[in-house]
């Protein structure tokens with residue numbers, strides 16, 4: 001049995017449709033396949049998290065969708081527009097916050113940038129002043145509104161860029177690490193603004209982040225990339241509810257000397273060596289684990305499941321891929337659609 005993502009299965013409703021995307025880069029060492037035959041669809045109004053370790057192919061995929069990279073093979077449609085044929089038209093459909101805030105005009109002030117990008121979208125900047133004020137407050141930049149972008153710190157440039165991307169009001173928004181550099185309050189406000197954009201304005205939001213809490217908090221669905229392929233494509237709730245993967249906390253009756261371990265298990269020890277956490281996949285695993293523990297020198301006092309988090313699911317998915325084929329429930333929908 002394999003799980004196919006319930007979202008994005010109807011091509012007419014797909015906002016983004018990626019089919020058989022492969023991107024190779026040539027370098028002095030040979031050819032690097034950054035993305036390998038990836039297919040997925042994202043529907044209007046969805047908030048999708050793109051996850052994966054460094055070098056997994058996330059940025060390459062996003063840049064290809066934005067028309068900034070030309071695929072080696074495969075096709076991409078955005079709101080029914082073929083990106084390869086009309087990359088200029090894509091600009092009105094898609095806004096992107098990418099690393100480095102390169103799309104801002106550094107000689108203009110933050111507010112002038114907001115007005116410029118609003119105008120590009122065919123909206124009168126004078127009529128958008130309230131919205132600009134709200135965006136500036138959202139990213140904590142009210143006091144820097146009339147400062148030239150080039151005089152801002154790197155974090156502030158990133159925030160100004162985020163405000164400009166949202167000011168453009170495109171139907172689709174790509175955000176790379178949108179909460180990076182934001183304080184707790186600003187991060188919370190941004191999350192609720194992104195949820196509002198999706199639910200009230202039906203905008204499609206794709207977030208690439210290493211912050212699992214952010215992704216778990218706001219995304220409907222996740223795509224997990226590894227080695228240029230999608231290894232998980234499913235709804236966050238389904239992953240948390242149905243996957244029998246839990247982190248367990250094990251408390252012992254007495255401390256265990258450093259170096260003591262349990263074969264086949266990755267234990268995360270507390271500083272006093274009286275407790276550890278371990279990820280177990282299902283009930284059988286738990287029984288086996290308790291049996292292994294009983295045969296060891298360790299004396300069990302208490303074992304309890306810590307609530308499942310997206311991070312647990314994510315780390316387990318990467319581990320399972322390394323170990324071999326993924327079991328039921330951890331199979332990428334996109335890949336299986338094509339099989």
Ligand SMILES: Nc1ncnc2c1ncn2[C@@H]1O[C@H](COP(=O)(O)OP(=O)(O)OP(=O)(O)O)[C@@H](O)[C@H]1O
Pocket residue numbers: 025026027032033034035052053054055056057058059060061225
């Ligand atoms: N312009 C390029 N030339 C050569 N190789 C590249 C180029 N861009 C990306 N790559 C390679 O392609 C692979 C995927 O890179 P990509 O930037 O898509 O990963 P990523 O998942 O976004 O990683 P990160 O989380 O670190 O941003 C990596 O092996 C990377 O070194």
